[in-house]
Amino acid sequence: MIKIAITKGRIEKQVVKMLAEKGFDMDPIIHKDRELLIETKDGISMIFAKSNDVLTFLEHGIVDVGFVGKDTLMESDFDDYYELLDLGIGKCYFAVAAYPEYRTKTFNRRKRIASKYTNVAKAYFASKREDVEIIKLEGSVELGPVVGLSDAIVDIVETGSTLKANGLEVIEKVADISTRMVVNKVSLKYKKDEIVKLMNALKEDEQDA
């Protein structure tokens, strides 16, 4: 039996589809109603959770495997897991975004950066040796510059249309994001075969070395 926590929503749909294509029994999941835990015929037990909680379940050894975005991994202070695979799906990126004037403007005070991902923002500006003030916003982070709360934002950019609609643009790319398969370190040692089987099914089809 291998226990999996999967981020609800798009990641769930994509991973389930990939597994179904490789012959895993995903019917009970595709046809699920509101159940949060489902067991399949292949000996997989799957729970559906918010991205941060996927990592919490993994940390506490409740599940062996998690499917979660790189954004969540980067923001979390927990990093004692194996990150076996980049599934190459759910691709987007972290970026600093602001009004175009931001590029040329001189600041005589600390810049203010709004973000939902305060750790990512902090680490990024620290790596540039820039001392900034980070302000946490929970949603519609674009509001930061729009209402004058912050000079720029650090946020996930997919198409950039929300930015554009608000007159903002990408100033710098911070990091690429995609869906990752993460594994509890002890689980991998006890359930190697099962986890490798799952992993091979999700590997991008390319030649192996």
Place this chain on the structure above:
Amino acid sequence: MEEYKYLIPEESGDAISLDATKLRKIEQDLRSIFTKHHYEELMLPTFEYANFYQGIREQDSSSMFQFVNSDGQAIALRTDFTLPIARMYNNANTNEVRRYSYFGKVYRTTERHKGRSSELYQIGTELLGLGGEAGDQECLTLIEETMDTLELKNLKIELGSAKFYLRLMELVQDEKLSTILEKKSISEMKKFVTERGITGSLARLLLNLPMAFGNYEELMSFKDYVKDFELLDAIDQMAALYQTSSHQDQIIFDLSMVPSQAYYTGVMIKLYSYYSAYPILSGGRYDKLLNYFENDVPAIGFSYHLNTLLNAYIKEGEADD
């Protein structure tokens, strides 16, 4: 509201849940084994100079409980036993073989609301002045003898090699490799090898490293990817240690194990329970630690993590019900 009368601070969360009877029983069993093998028990100070730890374990500085003493010095609650014991050996001005054991708590700050513990109970030993195979063997034998008294099912001993890791870093010369190995990231390794333009036998080895773990037969088959003499030597050392084990069927290897401390130089050992998400024991050879005191002494040690261990008993009990 006088909440402080009824609630306990988050820092002590785990400390109260420890099963004292069970803990004392384990303590007693381990102590009698340690004594039998002439390990002298030490009582070590709770307070240390913060700089003492920071000098060698940088990562500790953010997790120390600190205060400033009357001399204006930063004092920290001890975060580990190995360093104070190494200091004691060094200050004794000897090069004899010494065997020490310890039973006690270390203190580390942790993130809030994470269910992690700040007060960690550890039991362990240090074997100083005995290098090479003889020391490794004594350490492994002691671990095996103690793990038998634990009466836990389905334990696995995992061996890694800091020597293998250090040689690999020497060959590749890129810190990034460390993170990739630590995460066993197959995808990142592929990217790394391509971006760095690594080819030939080294590329083949690197690409296979994330999955280079398993039992003795698997270790031997991974040897095919290894061409470097020093790397082979590191594998042979692990294999030789395996041959001396009385628990061969429980031993697994991990070639991509990354040393948790910079002073590890040789074999690294972890003990896993099926019912614990974290190792219940960790240890290894740290021949470079005494360099910190401008001394040169081989040493090896291990430490049981009682918080994790006691949780494993609870989980195993629940699973049996």
